[in-house]
Amino acid sequence: MFSLFKKLTIDEVKEKLSKLSLDEYQWLSLSINEGIKFQDEKKKTFQLIGKKSFTIELKKINSELKLTLDNQNLTIAHDNEVTFNFDQFLNESISSFIDRKKECLNEGNKDVLDFEGETKAHEWIRVSFEVLKRALEEAKKKEDLLVEYRLFMGRRPNSNENLIRLLAYNLDITYHFRSNGDLQVIIYNDKNASRGSAKEPSLSVIFKAMKNQAYDELINLLSICAKSSNF
Template identity: 35%
Template structure:
């Protein structure tokens, strides 16, 4: 546990640890930037927890907005990675539960099949880019992940921004999931105003979600932070 690692007598760490373990956030983000990691967890009462890790310093922000910094080391990095892994896995389980609320699945129609194939091809290209970045020192992996119910919205959402691609997977109230993918190739994030692909899925929702889960796993496997190894 964090308090045991960094000092049993530290009241801030003990309280922070209790806040980390008390509940699943309704929405959280993870920002990977080469050797730096930032994550923010938003709770139902609008309070939040923050973890910022860099090679030299780790900054923790508690739900009462108090902030402390500590010297980074491998053990602390491992602990933070495990905490993030737990939150991501719980969010994936929530996504699966939402699909199981609507179990009447038939054979996918042509549009669903084409959308699934498009996603697989796009993911393959991105995975190859991640593989190259992880093997060459002058390249780095940068990605942002958002999971949960966004403030001001009602639908559960999983979003991944990696390099030029911006994926958004939304679980609709009618049981369908809506996928949109923006491609900002050769431009800054947000340049593209129309998605390269958008479509709804019902009969092959488990396969679409599985593709999304495998892609997020691959991002972390190839990054500096081995949350999924």
């Protein structure tokens, strides 16, 4: 039967991942279990975009893994080494983009305009993220629950927006890294309604003095996201 997909070996996958230069890419996207219909199925789709694009998807159905890398695929029995290499590559990529954003926060002045407002906003973020972390950890432990989220990082294609956006359960979280060094945080809370139902943000704040503390809260949350989404 004719197929557009070429067969791929495990060694070829490892070689491709090891040779990839993250500096060539400005935009990262990751979806975890998006569109999953069956309880025994799990899926990760990861994409990098720069002058060229790179896409890799890992799907697990029962004990079988299917890996698709730029229109080449590999189907094997569940292999911990392949899963580990993919997760390691994923974590290194996200860490690289996180470090880029840290550099942005070193720019601009830190004059305190509304320290009380920033303190309250930081506490709101801390508490909300703790609730989300517990939900992710609970979903990881229970077979009848599903870890599901989408992550975007970097400079949005065809735009000058520099951001990190995380959509997880009821929260839609965006950190905008502004050109003057400020950090703008906008969070929508859909509560028990469908995704995108909230028309007004639950939090919209610009951090100047506490931007590093606010960013640390997101980094800690992304760490829990990564751990909860391991196959």
